[in-house]
Amino acid sequence: MEFVSDPPIDVKIRKMKERVRWQEPPLVKRGIDQTRMVIQDGAAEDGEFSFLVIGDSGSGAHGGDNPQRRVAQLMLQQGGGCRFVLHTGDVIYLVGSSEYYLQNFIQPYQEFLVGGEDPKRIDSDRMIFKLPFLPVPGNHDYYDLPIVYGVLAQATWPLRRLLRSKIDLDIGWHGSFQGKAYAKAFLDYLLAFNNEGELSRHLDSHYTASTDTGRCLVYQPGRFTKLPNRYYTFRYGGIDFFALDSNTFNAPAPLPHTKEGDNYRRELNQLKNDLEREKLEILEASAKLNPDSPEDAEQLDDLRAKLEQIDEVTIDIEKQLVANDKTTTDFEQLEWLRQRLIESWHTKEVRGRVVYFHHPPYVTEATKWHQAQTLAVRHRIRWVLDKVAKDVGNLAQDRPIVDLLLSGHAHCLEYLRTGNTGYADSNLNWIVCGGSGHSLRRQRTEGPELMETFRDGEKQVSVKVADSLLFVGRNGQGLQxxxxxxxxxxxxxxxxxxxxxxxxxxxxLSQRKWSDRQLDPFTVLNAEANPIRSGLTQ
Incomplete structure (x- = not known):
């Protein structure tokens, strides 16, 4: 039995549009741009500023350790003067349930919230941030839970406690309801207004900023901290930030109806069956381990990570098997990104561009680098950048279309730089920030160079497209x-x-002890890739 289910892309798009009352008459009448916001903190014009980035953080405490809380404390210690926090997605594990917002988000980040001194009194749909918290949805924020498993999970909780199993996957009675919990927590949930009068007063109170694309939402730290949409843009210090929902353009291309395609389908189905058997073996093995033993506790942690990886790989397989010519891709969002990037390049006061989203187009983490979703997102982002580059032309003056791209999903920290891919995603800086709390992953054994296969006439040619310059993830074995x-x-x-x-x-965390460390800082430049020293320093 699968632990999670992922709603179809067309359902995600439709549900999220309903929740923000996308382009309904009261908003159109007021000329409101539902994809833009202004941060009203009195410092948005400063040319020099700092911000924090986290991702894949939304897990609770396991075995007495709470990595997410440790990272939050590190943010408090080192985040002095930072203007906002970007979150690259997966706010709540395992299935984005509102049941887990208290322990997996509100309590870990209580100092960032108004009223955080008493976090149990904060409802997830009424959070107000002292410091702007600007997330994008991750795949787990959309996941749902089969009803039968929700009942089973609760019914077997006493048994899990009796066995003291550490394979507690943060599962309650239900899932996210197709992203509803995320939408109510972070988006301006306009669907909640029961009559047009209430909606009108709300719009006239909070959508008051004037921009070249229309009126837009005003984000007020400490007062009103909702986002206008699942994807959005804002400008700060002359930098345009673009937040995307990659969950709606990550569908793999359909498998061909050829002999090779049929063979690959059989291989995928066989792999899916093998993974299901492995999952059952993991559950059986976990019941035999003693969490009070340090060695067994390490094994339990490994088994929990493997169980989650199996579900991720299974979902990726299913996406490949069900993909067809009718599979939805969110071209509306991609076209929006294309248009806004072009407008950004034609705006004199804009000096740089940052794009952030959940699924990494380039990554060397062992479970994500070769997934079909990774390649799908790479191709979609590449498609947008190619179109922007063609339109912008000489205006860019040899600068890349985007200065920095941030993502999550892979449970690690990684800095990559693309080489000459033959497309407009060449020579770009990509940072994966997905190691902020959930089970960490290792780097692939194939090494730091990423290759991609291109068709050259009748031949297929493998070309290096990116280098991993820094990777921080799980390493060592056993007690080490x-x-x-x-x-x-x-x-x-x-x-x-x-x-x-x-x-x-x-x-x-090493040998049951925590220590805070820093890597040497590095500078992201739009020239040649920078050498990075990867050793840990105090």
Missing amino acids: KRRPYSCLRIDVFDGCPPKFVVRPLIAE
Whole structure:
């Protein structure tokens, strides 16, 4: 039995549009741009500023350890002067349920919330942030739970406690209801207004900023901290930030109806069956281990990580098997990104661009680098950048279309730089920030160079497209295992093009002891890739 289910893309799009009352008459009448917001903190015009980045954080305490809380404390210690927090998705594990917002989000980040001194009194749909918290949805924020499993999970809870199993997957009675919990927590949930009068008063109170694309939402730290939509843009310090929902353009291409395609389908189905058997073996093995034993506790942690990886791989297989010519891709969002990037390049006061979303197009984490969803997102982002580059032309003056791309999904911290891919995603800086709390993953054994297969006439040619310059993830074995959980502080300096100094912050668990460490900062430049020293320093 599968632990989670992922709603179809067309359902995700439709449900999220309903929740923000997408382009309904009261909003159209007022000329409101539902994809834009202004952060009203009195400092948005400063040319130099800093911000924090986290991702894949939304797990609770396991075995007495709470990595997410340790990372949050590190953010408080090292985040002085930061203007906002970007979150690359997967706010709540395992299935985005509102049941888990208290322990998996509100309590870990209580200092960032108004009223956080008493977190149990904060409802997930009424959170107000002292410091802007700007997430994008991850796949787990959309997941749902089969009803039969929700009942089973609760019914067997006493048994799990009796066995003291550490394979507690943060599962309650229900899932996210197709992203509803995320929408109510972070988006301006306009569907909640029962009459047009209430809606009109709300719009006239909170959508008051005037921009070149119309009126838009005003984000007020400490007062009103909702986002306008699942994807959106804002400008800060002359930098345009674009937040995307990659869950709606990650569908793999359909498998061909050829002999090769049929053979691959059989291989995928066989792999799916093998994974199901492996899952049952893991559950049986976990019941035999003693969590009070350090060695057994390490094994339980490994088994829990493997169980989650199996579900992720299974979902990726299913997406490949069901993909067909009718599978939805969110071209409305991709076209929006294309248009807004072009407009950004034609706006004189904009000096840089940052795009962030959940699924990484380039990554060397062992379970994600070769997934069909990874390649799908790579191709969709590449498609957008190609179109923007063609339109912008010489205006870019050899600068890349985007200065920095941030993502999550892979449970690690990684900095990659693309080489000459033959497309407009060449020579770009990509940072994966997905190691902020959930089970960490290792780097693939194939090494730091990413290859991609292209068709050259009748032949297929394998070409290096990216290098991994820094990877921070699970490493070591047994009692020598190290788990370096991570977040980022990024300092933006004045000038055009802008300079980004990236400071990786590490909260490491090793041999049941925590230590806070920092990696050497590195500068993201739009020239040649920078050499990085990857050793940990105090």
